[in-house]
Amino acid sequence: MMLSCSALVVGLLLSQVRGFLNSSEDDGVPEDWVLLHVVQGHIGAGNYSYLRLNHDGRIILHMQSLKGDADLYVSDKTLRPSFDTYKLQSVTCGQDVVVVPGDFARPVGIGIYGHPSHKESEFEMRVFYDQMVPVDPFEKGLYTSEDGQRQGQSPHEAEEDFQEEESIFWTILIGLLKIILEILF
Template sequence: MILSCSALVFALLLSQTRSFLSPSEDDGVPEEWVLLHVVQGHIGAGNYSYLRLNHDGRIVLHMQSLKGDADLYVSDKTLHPSFDTYKLQSATCGHDVVVVPGDFTRPVGIGIYGHPSYKESEFEMRVFYDQTAQQDPFDKGSYASSDERKEKTSGQAAEDDFQEEESIFWTILIGLLKIILEILF
């Protein structure tokens, strides 16, 4: 009796381990997709966590809110996308999926937002490369000269510096306003 129970528990553990290690069609993940990264994290209410995607090709982001509600914002124009500035987004309660097209300019900014209705949100994001997407050999972006690439990179760096300076400015301004309000009231 004990031996059969042990065998049953072992078989159950083995099947769970196999399904965890190899994504199946039941997970909504085709076998042709290659798992590149698994990112886990926590995010406070109303805060953002930012990631940078450098991989070329069609990338699929699968994010599961394990606790609370984390939302996903993606942009190829800024490395700090938000609910005001994004190109792609998924803001569901639970499972969020965003497909990043292969023609997006790299690096791609990924913003993970902790919904304010929860004090803290916990998430797990799986990043897949979709091998089934056909690469266009005549795509002008794939044959950009080194000068063009340097120009794009320096333009993105200038935009990031401007956004960082703007963010610091607003942080200081809000801090000063809080101090003035505390003094007055």
Template sequence: MTLGRAALLLSLLLSQARGFLSFGEDDGIPDEWVLLHVVQGHIGAGNYSYLRLNHDGKIILHMQSLKGDADLYVSDKTLHPNFDTYKLQSVTCGHDVVVVPGDFKRPVGIGIYGHPSYKESEFEIRVFYDQAVPQDPFESGSYSSEGGHAEKKSAQAGDDFQEEESIFWTILIGLLKIILEILF
């Protein structure tokens, strides 16, 4: 009886360990997800490695730390996200998952951080596209006759004009200060 329990316990522990250590195709990935990329790499302790995501739509990043502990930081504001500047993160030991919404501005910056507890971390990232989320080409603004986004173009032109105007005023005020210092 004791030998049977020990064998049962050993087989249970082995199946749990195999499930914990494996990162195969059959790990609960829905059929609607399409595998786009598999990236493997190494990262030193306290260092970052950066990737750029250009693909549109809802993207799921699955990262497995194969050795050590790599953490994942994601941002649509900077191409070099870190633990101070990020929008999304996953900092678990082992399996990290981040879902990048379809409305994030592209390109999206992905930062992989090697945790300082380990001299080197080895990781594998699987990038999935969720094709179950329908893409509406008209949701982000109206289209111009040239096929581009008229709303985005005009907003960008407005930002450029505002930046040029700001630089102009900065230079003008600087010149006025110099003239006033010379006169008085």
């Protein structure tokens, strides 16, 4: 009797794990999209958090409000888009999706706004690259040399790009640490 109960519990747990894994794999994302980043964060009511997108090509931003209501604003003209200055937006309650075209000038500014209807909003954004969109070989700046750098791009410029991405990482990390410290103290 005890053995059959244990087998039933193990079977139930395995089915739950299988269901969880299948749901995370089959979340409506096409197989030809490549996951580049996952960004999680908190944003206070009426405040903005800013990110910078440097990746070329067609990029899809999937943001899910886990708590509260976070909205998404995108621009290739400013690095601090808002509900006054943006090119693309998604302001739903729940899942927000913005498709950044490949012809947008890089870097692209991403603004995440905490809607005032909630004291704090928590979000998770997944950044995908759509590799099925054909790349125009005649588009400016896409030719690369043998060492993988764009033609016309000096090693110094490549180093600046790396430092810029690294500084974004530190900005996000420091912001998350501030949020954790605010919660703790």
